[in-house]
Amino acid sequence: xxxxxxxDNPLWRRVFPLGDEPYRYALNVRPLAPxxxxxxxxxxxxxxxxxxxxxxxxxxxxxxxxxGSRDAQGEAADLVLAERADVAPPEPGASPLHAVAMNVQEDxxxxxxxxxxALRLVAGALHFPSAWSLAEKMGQExxxxxxxxxxxxxxxxxxxxxxxxxxxxxGRPVWRANWTLQAGGRLDLSPEVLEEWIGLRNEVTAGNCLxxxxxxxxxxxxxxxxxxGAVLFSIHTLVVPLHEVAAAVPERGRLLAALxxxxxxxxxxxxxxxxxxxxxxxxxx
Numbered sequence: 247x248x249x250x251x252x253x254d255n256p257l258w259r260r261v262f263p264l265g266d267e268p269y270r271y272a273l274n275v276r277p278l279a280p281x282x283x284x285x286x287x288x289x290x291x292x293x294x295x296x297x298x299x300x301x302x303x304x305x306x307x308x309x310x311x312x313x314g315s316r317d318a319q320g321e322a323a324d325l326v327l328a329e330r331a332d333v334a335p336p337e338p339g340a341s342p343l344h345a346v347a348m349n350v351q352e353d354x355x356x357x358x359x360x361x362x363x364a365l366r367l368v369a370g371a372l373h374f375p376s377a378w379s380l381a382e383k384m385g386q387e388x389x390x391x392x393x394x395x396x397x398x399x400x401x402x403x404x405x406x407x408x409x410x411x412x413x414x415x416x417g418r419p420v421w422r423a424n425w426t427l428q429a430g431g432r433l434d435l436s437p438e439v440l441e442e443w444i445g446l447r448n449e450v451t452a453g454n455c456l457x458x459x460x461x462x463x464x465x466x467x468x469x470x471x472x473x474x475g476a477v478l479f480s481i482h483t484l485v486v487p488l489h490e491v492a493a494a495v496p497e498r499g500r501l502l503a504a505l506x507x508x509x510x511x512x513x514x515x516x517x518x519x520x521x522x523x524x525x526x527x528x529x530x531x
Contacts, residue, residue: 257287258484261465262497263423269504271512273407278419278467283326283480284350285465293351296433297373301348305438308373309344310380315368318356318476319343325469325478326350347371351482357388358476365411365477367391374433374483376426376462377517382437388477416472424464426516427505427525431460431485450521455528456489459521461501492529502529 263274300308311319323342327333336345347354348371355370365388370380383391389407414420428435429446450459465482492498505518505526513522 257285257465258461258463258486259494259497261423261463263425263463264500264504266500269507273410273422275410275420275422278421281419282329283467283469283478284330284352285482287351290351293433294349297348300373300434306436307379307381309341309371310384311341311343311369312385315356315358316342318358318471318474319369321471321474321476322354322356322478343369344371352480355479356476357479358474376435376464377437379437411477414468414470414477416470419467419469421465421467423466426462427518428460428462428485429458429521431487433483433485447517447520450524452524452527455521455524456492457487459488459525460485461488461491488525488528498529502526
């Protein structure tokens with residue numbers, strides 16, 4: 247896989263999750279074409295180096311698997327290997343998902359149906375989370391892993407999301423994108439290292455906002471695996487300084503409109519309360 251050009255049309259703009267309509271949280275899935283699990287950008291080597299450092303950090307548990315998940319992991323790994331000549335097959339006995347995840351920029355999660363038909367997280371290589379951890383979520387049902395606000399799993403959006411997942415078919419992958427703002431440009435916002443990044447939210451000022459605050463986009467893809475029936479969920483995380491977004495049309499206007507219309511629950515979930523007004527003022531200026 248060749249590196250795609252990033253200068254004129256970077257990946258964050260190609261998957262920008264906001265449109266001209268008023269912002270509201272929704273599933274917003276689209277057919278994935280071409281159906282590739284991974285994207286390779288100019289940040290590839292730096293992000294793989296960061297993954298290796300995180301794997302060695304004793305505070306982190308960036309890979310976890312449940313017993314009986316190796317079959318689904320292997321099928322998920324095969325999807326990556328089929329499209330990436332630069333990724334070596336896992337060594338015998340190694341966890342397949344972890345092995346391939348260490349050679350791509352994406353976080354990779356595998357969900358499998360339990361006896362009741364619920365999709366549960368059974369394996370994951372999660373190096374660049376946004377304030378959640380595998381240790382907390384392993385074995386949980388899909389919609390309760392990363393719901394945006396309290397009660398999401400039981401909401402109308404949650405119900406539609408659950409129905410969509412039950413209809414996801416092999417050979418018809420889809421994608422969606424989440425977004426937030428964050429203070430600083432870290433990819434790793436793990437709860438295990440909370441003290442390293444949570445205080446940055448209080449350091450945002452009108453003077454540093456455009457450089458210090460970043461747009462964080464999670465480019466998510468979902469693949470139903472044909473043989474095991476499990477689901478591969480890949481997340482490519484992109485962090486972009488706000489000054490780059492401010493210089494882009496129409497993205498600046500769409501982000502500004504979304505920030506102005508956020509309700510309190512979503513703003514709190516996204517961690518924006520300390521500097522939301524500052525970010526709006528910086529984008530307007």
